[in-house]
Amino acid sequence: MTTQTTYATINSPLGELLLTGDGTGLRSLSLPGQRKAPAVGAGWRRDDEAFGEAARQLSAYFAGRLTRFGLSLAPAGTEFQQRVWRALDDIPYGGTTTYGELAARLGVERDEIRAVGAAVGANPLLLVRPCHRVIGADGSMRGYAGGVEAKVRLLTHEGALQPMLELS
Incomplete structure (x- = not known):
């Protein structure tokens, strides 16, 4: 079974961040102009609600109120x-x-x-x-x-x- 990639974008002091996931956790967080960053693909579904906690924590980080993230992560790698x-x-x-x-x-x-x-x-x-x-x-x-x-x-x-x- 293939899971659908969901995504959201969040404004930040560094520009628009791209967050991706697959329902099990945050798969990636990319900055504008990032090398080898994922791009929104055909069949991806925008789901701002799925990334609500990530958005709240990122906002707190940039406001200086958060020093450690507590998110469910699901990055793909060896x-x-x-x-x-x-x-x-x-x-x-x-x-x-x-x-x-x-x-x-x-x-x-x-x-x-x-x-x-x-x-x-x-x-x-x-x-x-x-x-x-x-x-x-x-x-x-x-x-x-x-x-x-x-x-x-x-x-x-x-x-x-x-x-x-x-x-x-």
Whole structure:
């Protein structure tokens, strides 16, 4: 039996977010301009009510009232990817970690750090599974599927980065 994909869009400070699901949980959350983001497909059904709790939690997050999401998640991925994505949940709000530190926490060998990076990059649940909190060992804002600018904005919002002063 094939389940129908449902979706909703939510306005946010980062632009219009696309949420998808299949009745078992949130499958993906995409930002505008995101690399490899799903696009609404033929046969998909818009269902704003199905994503009401996600919309409430995202609104609270952007208002600074929520630091950890509590949603039913159903992302599609390999067993390894799922393991990496679950580890992202342990990176605290307002904090960051590096790809190497994440790999070490997972017990992944040094030569498999790239696989961890690839799994982080394939995370279909941006914001909810906080892959934006993973940075380069040198503190650089390494690739983020939603764009480095969005990553910096999210880390600034969470207090992990100091706001940059605008010079006039």
